[in-house]
Amino acid sequence: MNTRFREASGKEKYERMKQRKTNRFVRKTGMMLAVAAATVLFLNSCSKDPLNDMTDEESRIYVTNRDTTVNFASYNTFSIVDSVAVASNGDTAKRALTEYDRQLIAAVKSAMQSRGYTLVDKAAKPDLAINLTRIDETYANTYYNPGYWTGWGGYWDPWYWGYPGYGYYFPTYYTVYYQERAVSIDVLDLKNADADKQINAVWNAMFRGAGVWDSSNINSMVTAVFDQSPYLQQ
Amino acid sequence: MKRIINIRIWILAIAGCLGVQAAFAQVRPPFSFNVNYSIAAPMGSLSDYSGKTSFRGWQAGLQYMLTDQLGIGLKTGFQDFYERVPRAVYPTKSGDISAVQTRTFQVIPALATVQYQFTKPDAPVIPYGSLGIGAANMNYEKYWGMFVDKDNSWAFMLSPEIGVNIPFGKASPLLLNISAQYSYSPYKLAEITNFSTIQGNIGLRWHID
Numbered sequence: 001m002n003t004r005f006r007e008a009s010g011k012e013k014y015e016r017m018k019q020r021k022t023n024r025f026v027r028k029t030g031m032m033l034a035v036a037a038a039t040v041l042f043l044n045s046c047s048k049d050p051l052n053d054m055t056d057e058e059s060r061i062y063v064t065n066r067d068t069t070v071n072f073a074s075y076n077t078f079s080i081v082d083s084v085a086v087a088s089n090g091d092t093a094k095r096a097l098t099e100y101d102r103q104l105i106a107a108v109k110s111a112m113q114s115r116g117y118t119l120v121d122k123a124a125k126p127d128l129a130i131n132l133t134r135i136d137e138t139y140a141n142t143y144y145n146p147g148y149w150t151g152w153g154g155y156w157d158p159w160y161w162g163y164p165g166y167g168y169y170f171p172t173y174y175t176v177y178y179q180e181r182a183v184s185i186d187v188l189d190l191k192n193a194d195a196d197k198q199i200n201a202v203w204n205a206m207f208r209g210a211g212v213w214d215s216s217n218i219n220s221m222v223t224a225v226f227d228q229s230p231y232l233q234q
Numbered sequence: 235m236k237r238i239i240n241i242r243i244w245i246l247a248i249a250g251c252l253g254v255q256a257a258f259a260q261v262r263p264p265f266s267f268n269v270n271y272s273i274a275a276p277m278g279s280l281s282d283y284s285g286k287t288s289f290r291g292w293q294a295g296l297q298y299m300l301t302d303q304l305g306i307g308l309k310t311g312f313q314d315f316y317e318r319v320p321r322a323v324y325p326t327k328s329g330d331i332s333a334v335q336t337r338t339f340q341v342i343p344a345l346a347t348v349q350y351q352f353t354k355p356d357a358p359v360i361p362y363g364s365l366g367i368g369a370a371n372m373n374y375e376k377y378w379g380m381f382v383d384k385d386n387s388w389a390f391m392l393s394p395e396i397g398v399n400i401p402f403g404k405a406s407p408l409l410l411n412i413s414a415q416y417s418y419s420p421y422k423l424a425e426i427t428n429f430s431t432i433q434g435n436i437g438l439r440w441h442i443d
Contacts (some may be wrong), residue, residue, distance in 0.1 A: 025443060035269075047290055047314040050336035050377045058321075058334040059380035065329035204329075209379045228323045228330040 012145030060209030060217075063226045067189075067202040073233050075127035075191060077120045078112055080105060081160070088136040096134075100215040104132060107222040108185055115226070122161060127191040128129060129161045129199070134213065135182040163193055183207040185225070187232075262355055262407050262441040264299040270411060274313045276339075279427040283317075283376075284337040290314040293435050295347065303351045308344075309366055313431070315339040336377035341429070342393050343370040343417065351399075356387030359400050360409070366393040372421050374428065389429065390420040399439055407441035 051059075051165045062094065086102035108130060115121060121127050187203035205225035211217050272291040276284060319335040343350040345366030352361045370391040397413025412435070419429040425437030 047312075047340060048316045048338070050316070050318075050338055050375070054334075054336075054380060061328075061379040061381060062332040063329065064331075065326070068328055106359060208381065212271060224332050228332055 010017060012216040056093070056209070056214075057217075060207065060221070062221060062228065063206040063208065064225050064229050066229065066231065067200065070189070070194075070202045072202075073234055075155075075189075075223075076234060077126045078117045078120060078126070078128035078130060078187075079120055079122040079126040080109055080112075080130040081132055085131070086136065087133055100213060100218070101128045101132070101134075103218050104213050104222075106185070107218050108132065109178070111222050111226045115232055125162075127189075129188040129190050131184075131186040131188065133184045135184060135185070147232075160213040161188070161190060161199070163190070163199060179207060181213050183212050183221075203229065242255075261302075262299075262405065263443050264305075264441075265297070265443075266299075266407075266439050266441040267294070267296045268411055268437055269294045270311075270413075270435040272311065272313065272415075272433050272435045273319075274417075274433040276313075276315055277430040277432060279425060280315070280339070280429055280431065283425050284315040284339050286315065286317045288313050288315045290316075291433070293437070297347070297349065299355075299440075302355050305347075305349045305351070306393070307347045307349065309347055310342065310344050313341050313433070318419065328438040331378060333378040338375045338377070340373040340375075341370050341417075341431075342373075344368050345370075345391060345393055358404070359398055361398045362396070364395045364397075366391075366395065370417075370419055370421075370429075372423075374420070374423050374426070384409060385423055387388045387421075387423075389419045391417060391419040391429075393417040394406075395435075397435070409439040409441075410436075411439045414437050 082105075083095040083097040084104060086096050088094065099152065109119060112130070122129070183206065185203075185205040186201050189200045189202045193199045207217075207221045207225075212221065253339055260414035270293040272293050273287065273289050274291055275281075275287045291311065293309060293311035295307050297305045299305040312314030316336070316338050319337065321332060321334045323330050323332045324335075343366070347364050347366045349362050349364035350424035352363075353359075369388050372385075372387055372389055374383075374385040393415055395413050395415040397411060399409040399411050401409045415433040415435060417429070417431050417433065421429040
């Protein structure tokens with residue numbers, strides 16, 4: 001080694017030294033960049049994912065909307081549909097009466113009665129009508145707008161309530177973007193329908209999130225939407 | 235865990251390499267970069283939105299010393315704020331929404347910095363003050379149950395910082411950095427009327443050829 005080194009010319013020694021210096025610089029800088037990149041990646045992975053630890057109960061939201069001009073004490077009687085409409089992936093109207101649907105109808109019925117409203121047959125000209133719809137847009141990526149119900153052939157065509165030829169009126173807040181399952185409860189004003197040949201939606205509740213089609217959640221969901229709507233009272 | 239140990243070994247290895255190099259250098263090379271771990275506490279309306287102190291953050295920067303005591307640079311970082319609020323009913327324009335809210339906020343600043351060091355570079359402890367001015371990417375994600383209200387935008391940001399650099403041995407190009415930083419941005423979204431945080435950083439600064 002020593003012999004070889006002695007034999008090298010001054011220029012060769014200089015070149016070798018320069019090469020070593022460059023190598024060292026490249027190696028050092030490379031290592032530093034690697035440490036910096038690894039640190040950044042490690043720390044970045046620490047950001048918390050809100051959906052990761054979320055239970056089904058925590059994932060659900062209960063949304064209520066109402067016509068703020070309406071006095072809910074002005075209605076006395078109500079009637080409720082005998083089955084639940086299923087709006088499935090943009091499919092045509094379909095009605096169902098599963099065990100879930102039976103329990104949902106019963107829960108909404110008793111909640112309304114506990115608020116002082118009297119249940120009557122739909123033939124007895126009730127003041128309020130209640131429509132129930134299960135929405136399943138887990139596959140279709142579409143807008144759901146109950147205002148189009150009649151246009152789609154009608155989930156709950158106004159003739160069901162004895163108002164053939166009438167239209168429904170749904171305020172704009174009903175348009176919701178879905179890629180999920182949901183449940184909608186619509187309370188409609190039949191008492192004043194003749195005034196403008198239109199059935200106005202006066203109250204709506206939506207269950208959205210995981211487990212809304214699970215019958216063991218019906219009671220807590222119905223309780224929640226009525227609890228947050230104290231104005232819905234005879 | 236394995237990853238942390240690996241990084242430690244790397245840091246030690248680099249510290250070793252640089253130590254040898256430093257024996258030949260009389261002053262530190264002017265160019266340096268730093269990587270810090272940071273903890274930030276939200277203030278004001280940001281804390282009303284998401285009040286928990288964030289332990290998920292980092293900061294990194296480059297700096298060039300124009301003189302022994304005055305440097306200019308660039309810095310960036312990341313901080314993740316998160317708070318889950320138990321189920322509550324929130325009024326809306328024409329009704330109410332019952333939800334468990336998960337309020338998250340991520341900020342990524344991109345700032346130009348000016349730093350003044352109060353001592354000469356051969357001091358055993360180098361205190362400094364710096365000011366960062368630039369923009370920050372603000373990512374607002376408020377989850378209502380599993381449904382999210384999102385907004386991502388850029389806002390002006392101002393960020394003064396005071397701290398100390400402690401060299402590992404005299405004239406070592408590797409320094410321990412500890413600093414406190416305040417960040418302000420006139421960012422407005424929903425319940426947030428401005429962004430302000432107080433932040434602590436600890437990390438390393440390397441001077442390289």
